[in-house]
Structure formats: C-alpha cells, structure tokens
Amino acid sequence: xxxxxxxxAAIEAAVPGAxxxxxxxxxxxxxxxxxxxxxxxxxxxTFLRDDPAYKFDFLSNVSGVDWLDKEITxxxxxxxxxxxxxxxxxxxxxxxxxxxxxxxxxxxxxxYLESVYHLYSIALRHGPLxxxxxxxxxxxxxxxxxxxPVWRSxxxxxxxxxxxxxxxxxxxxxxxxxxxxxxxxDHPMRRDYVEPDDFEYEPTPHDAVLKRAQxxxxxxxxQGTRE
Amino acid sequence: MAVxxxxxxxxxxxxxxxxxxxxxxxWGRRSSVWPMQFGLACCAIEMIATTMARYDxxxxxxxxxxxxxxxxxxxxxxxTVTKKMAPQVVRLYNQMAEPRYVIAMGACAISGxxxxxxxxxxxxxxxxxxxxxxxxxxxxxxxxxxxxxxxLQKKIDEQPLTGEGRPRHLDAEARGEFPVPxxxxxxxxxxxxKGVWPIPITIR
Numbered sequence: 001x002x003x004x005x006x007x008x009a010a011i012e013a014a015v016p017g018a019x020x021x022x023x024x025x026x027x028x029x030x031x032x033x034x035x036x037x038x039x040x041x042x043x044x045x046t047f048l049r050d051d052p053a054y055k056f057d058f059l060s061n062v063s064g065v066d067w068l069d070k071e072i073t074x075x076x077x078x079x080x081x082x083x084x085x086x087x088x089x090x091x092x093x094x095x096x097x098x099x100x101x102x103x104x105x106x107x108x109x110x111x112y113l114e115s116v117y118h119l120y121s122i123a124l125r126h127g128p129l130x131x132x133x134x135x136x137x138x139x140x141x142x143x144x145x146x147x148x149p150v151w152r153s154x155x156x157x158x159x160x161x162x163x164x165x166x167x168x169x170x171x172x173x174x175x176x177x178x179x180x181x182x183x184x185x186d187h188p189m190r191r192d193y194v195e196p197d198d199f200e201y202e203p204t205p206h207d208a209v210l211k212r213a214q215x216x217x218x219x220x221x222x223q224g225t226r227e
Numbered sequence: 228m229a230v231x232x233x234x235x236x237x238x239x240x241x242x243x244x245x246x247x248x249x250x251x252x253x254w255g256r257r258s259s260v261w262p263m264q265f266g267l268a269c270c271a272i273e274m275i276a277t278t279m280a281r282y283d284x285x286x287x288x289x290x291x292x293x294x295x296x297x298x299x300x301x302x303x304x305x306x307t308v309t310k311k312m313a314p315q316v317v318r319l320y321n322q323m324a325e326p327r328y329v330i331a332m333g334a335c336a337i338s339g340x341x342x343x344x345x346x347x348x349x350x351x352x353x354x355x356x357x358x359x360x361x362x363x364x365x366x367x368x369x370x371x372x373x374x375x376x377x378x379l380q381k382k383i384d385e386q387p388l389t390g391e392g393r394p395r396h397l398d399a400e401a402r403g404e405f406p407v408p409x410x411x412x413x414x415x416x417x418x419x420x421k422g423v424w425p426i427p428i429t430i431r
C-alpha cells in the first residue's frame with residue numbers, strides 16, 4: 001500500500017478543496033492516520049472506496065475517542081521592558097532596559113471527541129488505512145458527517161459511538177441508541193461520566209471499590225437512610 | 228409426618244404402599260420441574276450441555292425446556308443480567324405460573340461477576356426476584372448445575388403443604404407479582420426491590 005502521505009496527496013488532487021492532515025503515530029507500529037475535514041469527508045470516503053488504485057471496500061472498525069481539555073504548561077522566553085535603578089556618572093538614574101525573562105505560561109487546549117475508521121481493501125489486499133474525524137468541542141458542537149452512506153457497515157458502529165460517546169453523525173439513516181436503553185441520558189464511555197452510586201452492598205471491597213463504598217456509607221449516614 | 232422407613236419396607240413386602248399426601252405431592256412436583264428455555268450469556272452454553280446426552284438433565288425429570296413462561300416451573304438465570312435486560316427478566320418471572328423456582332447460575336447472575344463495577348450490569352438478579360439456589364462459577368460446570376438442581380429438588384421435597392414455609396401457590400396471601408424496574412435516566416429505578424432483597428448487613 002502507498003504511504004499516508006501519498007494517499008493524502010492523491011485525495012487532495014482528486015477532491016478539490018479537501019483538507020487532510022497526516023497524524024503521525026510515534027509508536028513502533030507507526031500506523032499513521034489521516035484527519036479529514038468535515039465538509040469533504042463523504043467525498044474523500046467515496047474516492048477511497050471507488051478509486052481503482054485504493055479500492056477500500058471494507059470498513060472494519062469504527063471507534064470513538066474522548067479527549068479531555070488539556071492544560072499545557074510551557075516555558076516561554078519573553079522580552080519586556082524593565083525599569084531599573086542604575087549607577088550613573090552623576091548618581092543613581094532610573095533606566096528602562098529590555099530584558100529577556102523566562103516565563104511559565106499555562107494554556108488550555110480544548111478537548112474534542114474523535115471517531116476513528118479502519119479501512120481495508122479486500123480487492124487489492126491492503127490496509128489498514130486509518131481515518132479520523134474530530135468534533136469542534138465535547139459539549140455542544142458534537143456533530144460530524146456520517147460515513148454510513150459510503151460504507152453500510154458503519155451503521156451499527158456509528159450508532160454505538162453515538163450511544164457511548166455522544167457524537168452526532170449527521171446523515172446517518174437511523175441514529176438511535178444501540179446498547180443502552182432509550183431513556184438513558186449519559187454517554188458512559190466519556191471520561192467525565194459519573195457512574196450510578198450503587199455501592200450499598202460490597203461484601204469484599206478493595207481499592208477503588210472500597211473508597212466508593214466508604215463514600216456511599218458516609219453519605220447514607222449523613223442522610224440517615226441506612227437502617 | 229413421614230412414615231417410619233422400616234415399617235414402610237415391611238408393608239411394601241406385603242404389597243401395601245403407605246405414604247403421606249405431602250410426600251406424594253412433592254414427589255410429583257420435584258420429578259417434573261420444567262425449566263424455561265431462556266439463556267442470557269455464556270452460562271447458557273453450559274446449561275445446554277447439561278441437557279444433552281453426556282450430562283442428561285432428563286434423568287431428573289427436567290428435559291422439557293418450555294418456550295413459554297406459562298408452562299415453565301423453573302427459571303435458570305444463565306448469564307449476565309444487563310440493566311437493559313433486567314426488566315424483561317422480572318416480567319418473564321411474573322408471567323410464570325406458581326409453583327415457580329429460580330436458579331441463579333454463574334458469577335454474573337448472582338452478583339454481577341467480573342462486570343460488577345460496570346455501569347450496565349445488574350449486581351445480581353436476587354435484587355428483584357427471589358432466588359432459590361445460587362451457583363457460583365464462571366461458568367459453572369454442568370455438574371454444578373445438576374448439583375443446584377438436586378438442591379432445588381431437595382428444597383421442594385421438604386416444603387410443607389400447610390403452615391409456615393408452604394409453597395406460594397398454597398398461600399392465598401402470598402404476593403404473586405414483583406414490580407418491574409423502570410429504566411431511568413442513569414440507572415434502574417428502583418435499584419433493588421427492598422421486599423425481596425433487604426440490603427444484607429456485613430459484619431467486619
């Protein structure tokens with residue numbers, strides 16, 4: 001199979017206006033992936049499926065990833081004017097000097113939800129090609145285009161990603177919960193999901209369960225609900 | 228009130244058969260316990276194996292797996308009960324006619340097993356319906372299921388027909404229906420049936 005760089009070039013030549021970014025995998029597997037822009041995702045997917053050089057006719061896997069807000073601490077060298085008292089020829093003089101100071105800055109990189117598609121070609125016996133798409137944030141703008149119109153096998157897996165991560169796939173023919181019940185409100189695979197507090201009976205608690213059970217018992221004692 | 232065993236044998240030699248209504252009635256009940264054809268997860272494979280020729284549950288009068296809860300006497304909860312499935316399990320139990328019994332088979336059915344701390348698995352079906360026999364194991368071997376079955380038969384055998392501890396179908400005041408939990412926004416509501424499962428007191 002061609003490298004992701006070559007595939008990126010081919011996509012950008014074939015689909016006008018498409019923006020594709022190569023995401024490198026630093027691990028030994030070196031399974032690099034392509035980040036697709038939302039606007040052209042369906043066109044790119046159709047191209048990858050139909051182009052005789054690629055023929056990715058088998059979508060093996062769709063998965064979701066939840067990336068939390070990341071706080072990044074970095075050291076930056078800043079040049080700023082500093083007022084100093086300097087010994088001059090006629091006594092002390094106030095002087096403004098440009099000085100380079102090292103400063104620690106914190107910035108928050110906003111989190112996002114991501115879906116990952118693994119493609120193979122049965123016809124040409126190559127793969128996998130890894131595609132990614134990212135939402136704008138993880139709270140209100142969680143839409144991304146569905147690839148179900150291109151690969152039918154994405155239907156249930158996108159439903160599962162919707163169910164567990166809350167990514168809304170626009171253009172999906174039947175976007176309902178698939179594993180949890182319809183009345184369920186949360187998305188359990190999100191990293192800020194709060195599990196129901198059902199630690200009322202833990203005969204052999206240890207580690208995290210012991211902590212949760214103790215918290216539960218303390219809350220019950222505070223409310224006076226434990227008989 | 229059982230008949231003296233030696234006297235019974237002696238009478239048997241003379242061609243006289245003596246028994247009590249309770250013994251006869253319970254013998255009939257325990258010898259034809261029909262399980263419901265109902266499997267939830269991998270334990271169901273062991274349950275199927277138990278019914279096949281090598282282990283042969285038919286020896287105990289339980290070869291007829293009924294596809295309808297109306298015709299079944301025994302519910303074998305064979306496998307993981309997810310919170311999505313739990314209301315259906317309780318509903319099926321409600322639909323069974325008395326006398327009815329429940330065997331909770333395997334670690335998942337009795338406590339949630341390896342999925343206990345998950346968000347989607349019920350921590351034991353005994354939170355909603357009364358369970359007669361619990362079998363640990365992941366999954367329990369067919370021998371364990373047969374052991375549970377024999378334990379249940381013994382339990383049926385020992386049930387008196389009157390007074391305290393009589394089967395529910397002979398008790399006019401016994402509750403026949405168990406509330407089906409609702410699927411709420413975060414968890415099942417209520418999280419357990421306190422009448423069936425008062426929170427056990429752990430002594431440390």
